[in-house]
Each structure stands twice: as structure tokens, then as C-alpha cells.
Amino acid sequence: xxxxxxxxLMTPVLTAVAAYLLRGSGIGRWVAVAGSALGLVFALMLMNxxxxxxxxxxxxxxxxxxxxxxxxxxxxxGIMVLLxxxxxxxxxxxxxxxxxxxLEEMGFFxxxxxxLAGVTGAFLTGxxxxxxxxxxxxxxxxxxxxxxGGTRQQIDGAVxxxxxxxxxxxxxxxxxxxxxGATGTLNMADLRLAVDNSDQQGLVTVLSMFxxxxxxxxxxxxPLFFWLPASYHTPTSAVSAIFAxxxxxxxxxxxxxxxxxxxxxxxxxxxxxxxxAAALTMVTGILGALAQTDMRRVMSYxxxxxxxxxxxxxxxxxxxxxxxxxFYLVHNIIVKxxxxxxxxxxxxxxxxxxxxxxxxVYKTAPLVALLFLVPAFTLAGFxxxxxxxxxxxxxxxxxxxxxxxxxxxxxxxxLLTIWSLMIVWARVFWAAHPEGLEPRTADLAPVRLHLLLxxxxxxxxxxxxxxxxxxxxxxxxxxxxxxxxxQAYVDAVLGGAP
Amino acid sequence: xxxxxLTTATRLIVAxxxxxxxxxxxxxxxxxxxxxxxGLIGATxxxxxxxxxxxxxxxxxxxxxxxxxxxxGLGVAALAxxxxxxxxxxxxxxxxxxxxxxxxxxxxxxxTVLLFDIGVYLVVMGGILTLVFALEEEI
Numbered sequence: 001x002x003x004x005x006x007x008x009l010m011t012p013v014l015t016a017v018a019a020y021l022l023r024g025s026g027i028g029r030w031v032a033v034a035g036s037a038l039g040l041v042f043a044l045m046l047m048n049x050x051x052x053x054x055x056x057x058x059x060x061x062x063x064x065x066x067x068x069x070x071x072x073x074x075x076x077x078g079i080m081v082l083l084x085x086x087x088x089x090x091x092x093x094x095x096x097x098x099x100x101x102x103l104e105e106m107g108f109f110x111x112x113x114x115x116l117a118g119v120t121g122a123f124l125t126g127x128x129x130x131x132x133x134x135x136x137x138x139x140x141x142x143x144x145x146x147x148x149g150g151t152r153q154q155i156d157g158a159v160x161x162x163x164x165x166x167x168x169x170x171x172x173x174x175x176x177x178x179x180x181g182a183t184g185t186l187n188m189a190d191l192r193l194a195v196d197n198s199d200q201q202g203l204v205t206v207l208s209m210f211x212x213x214x215x216x217x218x219x220x221x222x223p224l225f226f227w228l229p230a231s232y233h234t235p236t237s238a239v240s241a242i243f244a245x246x247x248x249x250x251x252x253x254x255x256x257x258x259x260x261x262x263x264x265x266x267x268x269x270x271x272x273x274x275x276x277a278a279a280l281t282m283v284t285g286i287l288g289a290l291a292q293t294d295m296r297r298v299m300s301y302x303x304x305x306x307x308x309x310x311x312x313x314x315x316x317x318x319x320x321x322x323x324x325x326x327f328y329l330v331h332n333i334i335v336k337x338x339x340x341x342x343x344x345x346x347x348x349x350x351x352x353x354x355x356x357x358x359x360x361v362y363k364t365a366p367l368v369a370l371l372f373l374v375p376a377f378t379l380a381g382f383x384x385x386x387x388x389x390x391x392x393x394x395x396x397x398x399x400x401x402x403x404x405x406x407x408x409x410x411x412x413x414x415l416l417t418i419w420s421l422m423i424v425w426a427r428v429f430w431a432a433h434p435e436g437l438e439p440r441t442a443d444l445a446p447v448r449l450h451l452l453l454x455x456x457x458x459x460x461x462x463x464x465x466x467x468x469x470x471x472x473x474x475x476x477x478x479x480x481x482x483x484x485x486x487q488a489y490v491d492a493v494l495g496g497a498p
Numbered sequence: 499x500x501x502x503x504l505t506t507a508t509r510l511i512v513a514x515x516x517x518x519x520x521x522x523x524x525x526x527x528x529x530x531x532x533x534x535x536x537g538l539i540g541a542t543x544x545x546x547x548x549x550x551x552x553x554x555x556x557x558x559x560x561x562x563x564x565x566x567x568x569x570x571g572l573g574v575a576a577l578a579x580x581x582x583x584x585x586x587x588x589x590x591x592x593x594x595x596x597x598x599x600x601x602x603x604x605x606x607x608x609x610t611v612l613l614f615d616i617g618v619y620l621v622v623m624g625g626i627l628t629l630v631f632a633l634e635e636e637i
Contacts, residue, residue, distance in 0.1 A: 002588040010576055010589075017573035021566065062591040069590075110569065 097450025175210025219251030237344020537622030571620025
């Protein structure tokens with residue numbers, strides 16, 4: 001069984017090594033793409049196995065749980081690993097068209113693969129300390145990707161990103177140490193039992209706040225989100241696309257995992273905090289998006305807003321709400337990566353990502369404009385695209401919980417999201433270029449396929465999932481049921497490991 | 499730095515440090531030592547050489563770029579971990595081969611653990627040297 005779990009994790013590591021040793025030879029970047037494709041195959045095999053078996057688990061090094069290193073995939077992890085591999089492949093292809101030889105020489109493709117390994121590891125680990133280690137792997141890689149190229153703007157963004165993420169890491173580590181002191185274990189399944197049997201429930205609740213703050217910071221939840229819009233618009237568009245799709249979602253995953261599996265002991269205390277955080281994140285995110293003038297910063301603030309929807313699902317906490325949140329996660333990862341990739345193409349066409357110096361894309365490159373419309377409509381939640389189904393599930397869950405205020409808020413924020421996308425559409429694609437320049441399509445001709453193919457593929461994925469949502473809805477409902485009743489998870493780790 | 503004493507002493511010390519790093523690497527696993535500490539000591543040897551004779555000399559003595567060493571080390575460690583999977587055990591299990599074991603004597607113990615440690619050695623050495631050379635050249 002451990003092969004299924006280890007291969008999605010080891011493939012990016014080995015690909016990173018191969019891509020680094022072969023860099024500059026002309027095939028290094030294609031080795032990276034091939035490695036990503038192989039990673040996607042392994043992720044599909046894992047998903048297949050998870051659907052068949054429910055929970056797949058393996059002990060690395062043959063040390064039994066709770067002492068050894070546990071890798072575990074339930075449906076939620078499986079979905080996330082599959083998405084990581086999928087958008088990883090799309091962005092790897094895009095990067096082949098965008099990254100020049102200098103950046104490749106500095107190891108762009110290797111660091112990119114290590115980032116994917118870190119993200120996959122965070123989704124697959126069954127141990128809180130190992131979660132910390134994988135967070136470190138992905139953070140170090142993301143620091144590298146953020147400063148590669150070394151412009152002044154990049155360093156400025158990177159400093160904010162690094163400092164705030166290190167603060168969150170320190171809080172996480174303090175929480176880990178204290179939790180270990182209180183319970184004597186960090187294996188997640190074992191922790192659930194230890195927390196249930198603990199006679200110091202108040203202390204456990206206090207400790208859970210360490211994790212809430214640390215993960216909320218990584219997930220860019222209000223009021224700890226400001227590192228995200230400060231840095232995501234600075235690196236190359238391939239990097240900001242993969243950051244937008246995956247990094248903050250790892251924080252969301254960690255919140256979902258820990259607050260359903262381990263810290264579900266005192267919902268009366270945690271739920272109100274999550275409600276308030278979700279509402280404020282949604283509202284401040286979208287207000288920020290409306291106030292920005294840089295195309296990529298608008299989209300960065302939209303990420304913050306969408307994190308609010310996800311936290312709302314966790315706050316309501318019913319099976320339907322969690323299913324809606326996981327559906328929203330799937331939808332949002334695909335759409336956000338797609339929007340940032342289109343933004344990258346539009347930026348190259350206009351020579352700037354400042355919206356006052358962009359325009360006329362629809363006239364000169366109608367295909368690019370069309371490719372923007374698909375994810376834009378999806379994010380806005382037009383039926384029958386994925387954003388619509390995700391919001392239907394979330395709104396339905398909020399209605400069932402009788403939370404009318406949240407229903408109103410979700411609908412208002414959705415409306416404002418459409419407005420902010422309309423501004424981008426009107427200024428970048430519809431209006432003529434303010435300085436009378438024609439966007440330069442000729443520059444893009446040699447790499448057009450590399451740039452547009454992944455965008456089209458992700459758009460197609462959104463449309464197909466939107467048209468045939470039943471399969472995914474059944475899947476996310478099963479995943480939500482697993483999250484809310486983790487007995488199978490605990491048994492798989494502790495009872496009779498295979 | 500131009501110091502006759504340092505350059506002369508470095509020739510001796512570098513050789514001893516590199517030998518000692520090998521000793522620490524092979525001694526590891528059951529006794530204090532191993533790939534991490536061995537890699538640090540090995541890197542120290544080249545760092546001393548770089549301080550005494552300049553980074554370009556040190557790079558020439560190393561022959562391979564330190565980043566390549568680190569990447570290769572990561573590959574060695576990953577393959578060592580996967581190799582136990584081929585033998586049917588969970589991945590990263592230590593596989594042992596005892597050559598000439600009899601009675602109390604364990605003989606020559608070869609293992610995938612050692613291979614993993616060699617990978618760690620290369621990663622640490624390559625990583626530290628990348629950083630130190632870059633800092634040294636910056637100044």
C-alpha cells in the first residue's frame with residue numbers, strides 16, 4: 001500500500017533532481033513536464049485506490065504508528081493531491097513558455113517541483129510534526145521562487161512574505177511543542193484519542209488556538225492576510241499562478257484537518273471565531289479587490305475573499321457545508337490558477353499589469369479574451385459552471401443552519417466579485433489601450449501554444465465539471481462524511497496497520 | 499586573504515578535515531556521526547580552503563559546482579529510500595547486508611541507511627558550500 005502514497009510524493013523530488021542536473025541542456029524543462037505528467041498518473045492511481053478502499057495508509061520505514069512516519073490519504077487528501085498534480089502539470093507547461101534560460105539556470109524547474117513535493121507531503125502526512133516539516137519544504141521553495149530574478153519589487157514582496165510566514169511557523173512550532181507536552185503524541189489519529197481522553201479540555205482548546213492562528217495566517221484569513229496581496233503580484237506569472245492555486249489552500253486544508261479530526265472538542269468556542277473570521281475575510285478581500293488598480297493584485301484580493309467562503313464551510317460544520325467547502329476548494333484552485341495564467345498572458349501583451357496601462361486585448365487577441373471569460377464567469381458563479389454549484393451547496397448549508405446573515409453576505413460578496421471582474425474585463429480587454437498602443441501579439445507567437453494550452457485545458461476542466469457536477473458532488477459528500485466521522489481514519493492508522 | 503601561515507596550515511588541515519568527515523560519515527547510524535555532521539565537516543574543509551586561497555581556487559579544487567553536489571545528493575537519498583520498496587518492504591525501511599557475519603561478529607554491515615547517509619552528506623556539503631561561496635564572493 002505504501003507505494004500508492006509514496007509515489008505522488010517522491011516523483012516531484014526525483015523530477016527536481018533530474019531537472020536541475022539537466023538544466024540548460026534544452027531538455028531539463030521537458031523532463032520537468034514529463035515528471036509532472038507522471039506525478040498526475042500516480043495521483044490518479046492513488047485517488048482510484050482511495051475511492052476503492054476509503055482510507056489508504058502506510059508507515060514509512062516500517063515503524064508502527066504512532067511512533068513512525070504515517071502517510072495517509074482519505075478522500076479529502078486524495079482530491080487535494082490530484083488537484084496539486086493537475087494544476088502542477090498545467091503550470092509546468094505554461095512555465096516552459098514563460099521562463100527564460102537564465103531563470104532555468106538558477107534552478108526554476110527544480111524549485112518548482114520541490115514546491116509541489118512540499119504541498120503534496122502536507123496533504124498526505126498523518127503526523128502534525130511532519131505537517132510542520134512539509135510546510136517548511138514548501139515555504140523554503142516558495143521563498144526561492146519568489147526572489148528568483150531578483151528585481152527590487154520582488155525582494156520587497158518577498159521580505160513581507162518571509163517575515164509573516166516565519167511568524168506563523170514559530171506559532172505553529174510553539175503549539176506543537178505545547179501539544180506534545182500536554183498529550184505525549186503528535187500522530188494525528190493518536191492525538192484524536194488523546195484529546196478525547198484528556199481531562200484538561202480547557203487547555204486543549206487554548207492549544208487549538210495556536211494552530212488556528214498559525215494556519216489562518218498561512219491561509220490568509222482576516223486579519224492575517226496582508227502578506228498575500230503584498231507579494232503575489234511580484235514574481236513571474238507561472239509562480240504567482242501556482243501560489244494562488246495551492247499555497248493558501250494548504251493552510252485551509254490544515255485548518256479543516258485539525259479542526260475536524262483533533263480539535264472538535266469545543267465547537268461552542270471555535271465556531272463563533274470561525275464565523276467572524278470567515279465573514280470579515282470575505283468582505284475585506286473583495287473590498288480590497290475593488291480598490292486595487294493592478295490586475296494581479298485585484299486577483300490576489302479575490303483569493304483572500306474566496307478563503308472566506310472556505311472558512312465559512314468549516315464554521316457551519318454540517319456535512320453539507322463541508323461538502324460545499326471542498327467543492328469550492330476544487331473549483332477555486334482550478335479557477336485561480338487559470339485566472340493568474342491569463343493575467344500573465346495579458347500582462348505580456350500589454351507590457352504592464354497596471355490596469356491604467358493595459359487595454360485592447362479583445363481587439364487584437366480575441367482568443368485570450370475568451371479564455372479569460374471562462375474562469376471569470378466560473379469565479380463569479382454563473383450557472384452551470386463550477387462556482388455556481390459550489391455556492392449553491394454553501395448557501396443551502398447556511399440556509400439549513402438558519403444563518404440568514406451569512407446567506408446575505410455570501411450573495412453580496414458574490415455580486416461584488418462580479419463587479420471586480422467586470423472592472424478587469426472592461427479596462428484590460430474591452431477598452432482601447434490608453435496610450436494608443438496595440439498589444440503585441442507577435443512577441444507571443446513562438447510560445448503561444450505553451451501559454452494557451454494549459455489555460456484552455458483548465459478552462460475545459462471547469463466547464464466539464466460544471467456540466468457534469470454529480471460525480472464530484474457525490475465524492476465531496478463522501479469526503480465530508482469522512483471528515484466528520486474520522487473513526488475509519490483513526491482505525492486505519494492505529495488498528496492493524498497493513 | 500594573504501597569509502602565509504594560513505595557506506600553509508590549510509594544506510594540512512583540509513586533508514585532515516576531509517578524512518575526518520569520511521570517518522564521521524561511515525561511523526554514523528549506531529554511533530555519533532552520520533551524513534549531516536560528516537557533510538558539515540567536509541564543507542568546513544573547503545570553506546577553509548576558500549578563505550585561505552580564494553573561492554575560485556576552492557571551486558576549481560571541488561571540480562563540480564556545489565549546487566550539482568546538493569542535487570545529486572537529494573537524488574541518492576531519494577533512490578536509497580525507494581530501493582527498500584523494491585524488496586517488498588515499506589519505503590525508507592533500512593535494508594541490511596551483513597557480509598561475513600558469523601556468531602557474535604556482524605561482519606561488514608552494508609545498508610541502504612548508509613546510502614541514504616551518503617545522500618545527506620552530499621546535500622549538506624553542497625548546500626553549505628553554495629551559501630558560503632556566494633557570501634564569500636559577494637564581499
